[in-house]
Amino acid sequence: MQLVKRRPLPPQLTRVRAGGLLPLLAILAVLLVLVAVRQPDFLAPASLMSFLGRSAPIILLAAGQYFVIVSGEFDLSVGSLVTAQVVVAARLIDSDPSRTWPVVLVLLAGGVLVGLVNGLITTRLRVPSFITTLGMFLILVGAVYLWSNGAPKGGLSEEFRRFGRRAFEDVPVFGRVPYALVVLLVLATLAVLLMRSDFGRILVAVGDNARTAELSGARVRRTRTIAFMLSGLAAAVAAILIGGYSGVSFQAGAGLEFGAITAVVLGGVALGGGRGSVVGAMLGALTLELLFTLMNFYGVSGALRPTVQGAIILFAVAVSSRRSTSR
Amino acid sequence: MKRRMAATAALLLVSLVGCATDEPAATPSDGSSAPPAGAGTGEQSKFFVQADYDNELALLDAAPTGPADKPWEQVLNPKMVDTAKFKKDGPYKICFSNAALNNPWRQVGFKTMQAEVEAQGDRISEFVHVDAEGKDQKQIADINDLLGKGCDALIVSPNTTATLTPAVTAACDAGLPVIVFDRGVDTDCPVTFINPIGGYGFGHVGAEFVSQQMKPGGKVLALRILPGVDVLETRWSAAKVAFDKAQVDVVGVEFTDGDPAKTKKIVNDYIQRHGTIDGVWMDAGAVAVAAVEAFQDAGQPVPPINGEDQLDFLKMWKDEGLTAIAPTYPTYQWRTPIIAALRILDGQQVSDPWKLPQPTITQENLDSYLDPNMPPLHYAMCGCTDLPGYPQRWK
Numbered sequence: 001m002q003l004v005k006r007r008p009l010p011p012q013l014t015r016v017r018a019g020g021l022l023p024l025l026a027i028l029a030v031l032l033v034l035v036a037v038r039q040p041d042f043l044a045p046a047s048l049m050s051f052l053g054r055s056a057p058i059i060l061l062a063a064g065q066y067f068v069i070v071s072g073e074f075d076l077s078v079g080s081l082v083t084a085q086v087v088v089a090a091r092l093i094d095s096d097p098s099r100t101w102p103v104v105l106v107l108l109a110g111g112v113l114v115g116l117v118n119g120l121i122t123t124r125l126r127v128p129s130f131i132t133t134l135g136m137f138l139i140l141v142g143a144v145y146l147w148s149n150g151a152p153k154g155g156l157s158e159e160f161r162r163f164g165r166r167a168f169e170d171v172p173v174f175g176r177v178p179y180a181l182v183v184l185l186v187l188a189t190l191a192v193l194l195m196r197s198d199f200g201r202i203l204v205a206v207g208d209n210a211r212t213a214e215l216s217g218a219r220v221r222r223t224r225t226i227a228f229m230l231s232g233l234a235a236a237v238a239a240i241l242i243g244g245y246s247g248v249s250f251q252a253g254a255g256l257e258f259g260a261i262t263a264v265v266l267g268g269v270a271l272g273g274g275r276g277s278v279v280g281a282m283l284g285a286l287t288l289e290l291l292f293t294l295m296n297f298y299g300v301s302g303a304l305r306p307t308v309q310g311a312i313i314l315f316a317v318a319v320s321s322r323r324s325t326s327r
Numbered sequence: 328m329k330r331r332m333a334a335t336a337a338l339l340l341v342s343l344v345g346c347a348t349d350e351p352a353a354t355p356s357d358g359s360s361a362p363p364a365g366a367g368t369g370e371q372s373k374f375f376v377q378a379d380y381d382n383e384l385a386l387l388d389a390a391p392t393g394p395a396d397k398p399w400e401q402v403l404n405p406k407m408v409d410t411a412k413f414k415k416d417g418p419y420k421i422c423f424s425n426a427a428l429n430n431p432w433r434q435v436g437f438k439t440m441q442a443e444v445e446a447q448g449d450r451i452s453e454f455v456h457v458d459a460e461g462k463d464q465k466q467i468a469d470i471n472d473l474l475g476k477g478c479d480a481l482i483v484s485p486n487t488t489a490t491l492t493p494a495v496t497a498a499c500d501a502g503l504p505v506i507v508f509d510r511g512v513d514t515d516c517p518v519t520f521i522n523p524i525g526g527y528g529f530g531h532v533g534a535e536f537v538s539q540q541m542k543p544g545g546k547v548l549a550l551r552i553l554p555g556v557d558v559l560e561t562r563w564s565a566a567k568v569a570f571d572k573a574q575v576d577v578v579g580v581e582f583t584d585g586d587p588a589k590t591k592k593i594v595n596d597y598i599q600r601h602g603t604i605d606g607v608w609m610d611a612g613a614v615a616v617a618a619v620e621a622f623q624d625a626g627q628p629v630p631p632i633n634g635e636d637q638l639d640f641l642k643m644w645k646d647e648g649l650t651a652i653a654p655t656y657p658t659y660q661w662r663t664p665i666i667a668a669l670r671i672l673d674g675q676q677v678s679d680p681w682k683l684p685q686p687t688i689t690q691e692n693l694d695s696y697l698d699p700n701m702p703p704l705h706y707a708m709c710g711c712t713d714l715p716g717y718p719q720r721w722k
Contacts, residue, residue, distance in 0.1 A: 246588035296596040
């Protein structure tokens with residue numbers, strides 16, 4: 001709140017810069033060309049589909065993070081939330097197929113609940129979201145550690161894992177369409193529709209200038225809390241897909257919060273809120289994943305990924321703040 | 328170019344981790360004995376000690392003494408030491424300072440140890456366990472605390488070698504028998520040091536199998552958990568020697584952090600980059616299943632691979648008919664310290680070092696280790712089937 005107040009009043013509430021996606025699309029196109037030169041096979045439907053399927057969790061997390069960031073807050077808890085959910089799912093399912101669907105519901109509800117707590121602490125207790133979600137991050141890491149004694153127990157059922165691992169086979173043209181990709185497309189469509197609804201406009205307005213939004217009758221605290229709940233929900237879906245893809249892991253969600261924030265920033269969304277689109281955030285995640293794939297094809301060590309990610313965050317934020325001060 | 332960049336990054340990682348942790352005082356090899364780097368395996372690890380390597384490989388073929396059906400009581404090349412000065416009347420209070428419980432291997436091991444304590448219940452009046460949670464400083468304090476608690480014997484599983492040595496020395500000076508197992512310390516003051524053959528043996532068995540079973544001239548991917556830890560460095564350095572000798576093309580040596588998600592991604596990356604991978608070597612079996620899944624999901628046959636004795640891998644091996652082998656770092660070694668403590672307090676001779684056999688699971692004996700009723704993260708080589716509370720305690 002303090003931060004928002006200190007900023008000079010931006011002229012418009014919801015005007016999204018025309019052509020905001022263009023630079024990103026250009027980067028994406030360049031990366032695609034580079035990939036095509038190096039590894040033409042990659043663009044074949046089968047491997048492209050599996051790439052999109054594997055990227056679905058981070059794209060969903062970027063969308064979730066977008067809701068929070070565009071409303072002027074941060075969510076650093078999503079990575080540890082994913083880890084917690086995967087570990088909890090393994091323990092609850094304990095390799096029993098009949099528990100799959102109830103546990104899926106528990107996870108989704110759990111994600112929303114964590115988001116609700118984040119939102120309430122941030123908006124009602126006026127703790128900066130950076131601190132709230134960092135605290136939640138540590139609480140979840142500690143709780144999972146305590147609960148599991150540092151080693152995951154139980155196991156995920158094949159039924160649970162298929163969401164992240166299996167695909168619709170023999171689809172015309174595309175060949176093999178991963179379930180994860182279908183889940184992604186459905187949720188991405190819902191996210192776009194949501195941002196076009198009244199709620200979406202209010203969310204951006206709140207992030208742009210909370211005071212003005214409040215004076216215009218928007219319920220700022222409720223809107224931001226809902227944004228956190230959406231982020232928690234996205235983390236829950238991502239956890240289901242990631243757990244399905246790779247099985248129980250104590251590091252299932254490690255570093256995902258930074259991946260999601262990098263993607264959102266790369267997607268042209270302003271940190272501090274008020275500017276950017278959810279499509280941009282999701283394309284940002286896709287670009288990031290494509291960049292990592294390209295690095296792999298050129299034999300760059302995976303160990304460099306965090307470095308690249310850090311450089312992107314710094315660069316993108318620097319560029320966007322130059323733009324916003326010079327306009 | 329590619330390879331050089333990867334190697335540089337790996338070196339950087341190694342040196343970073345080397346700075347951050349205490350280095351075990353393994354004397355680096357003089358370099359002249361190291362085979363030439365080639366074949367993509369990079370420089371030999373600075374943890375490599377030729378004499379230890381030769382010794383461990385010899386132990387792989389050594390015949391153990393002791394009861395054949397109880398490998399946790401067996402010893403390779405025993406060197407008995409006198410313990411008469413520790414003899415006293417029971418029942419005893421036995422204390423255990425544990426480095427950590429933070430992975431399934433240690434969880435299974437500790438349950439096995441608790442069951443052994445229960446089995447020896449008439450001779451042990453009290454068993455005190457303190458978990459250092461993977462922190463050196465906590466373990467130093469733990470050992471210090473235990474010295475004031477009237478323990479009749481102290482068992483230590485050290486977190487790191489160099490840092491814990493003074494604490495263990497202090498415990499020896501306090502006059503009670505000290506037994507060290509799993510990771511070692513830089514002092515011979517403990518009555519005995521118990522561990523299986525070790526990392527060179529583990530790494531060698533897997534690498535030899537993979538290079539023999541894969542198609543000639545094929546590409547091998549080596550997956551390691553993390554650099555800079557002595558027990559894991561020895562595994563890799565022995566594998567490197569085996570791969571160099573067999574002139575295998577090692578296309579990558581990657582660190583997985585023991586994380587299935589990361590492992591699956593790395594293996595998938597390599598399949599995409601190279602088209603096919605013809606052999607997979609790993610320094611620990613925890614992520615073997617994830618590696619196998621990466622091949623399945625890519626619609627490719629699973630190449631010869633080594634895992635460990637974790638049941639998820641053994642089950643997959645059997646179900647999918649893999650070409651696989653499982654060298655082990657047996658969890659039954661957690662039984663031995665209790666047995667050793669009781670023998671020492673009886674004044675019986677024990678071997679120092681107490682080298683335990685390190686069995687390998689192969690296609691031939693797979694069925695005898697695969698119990699489908701045990702949980703996926705259980706270790707088959709627990710030697711626990713005759714202990715109280717089996718199987719429920721380990722589930």
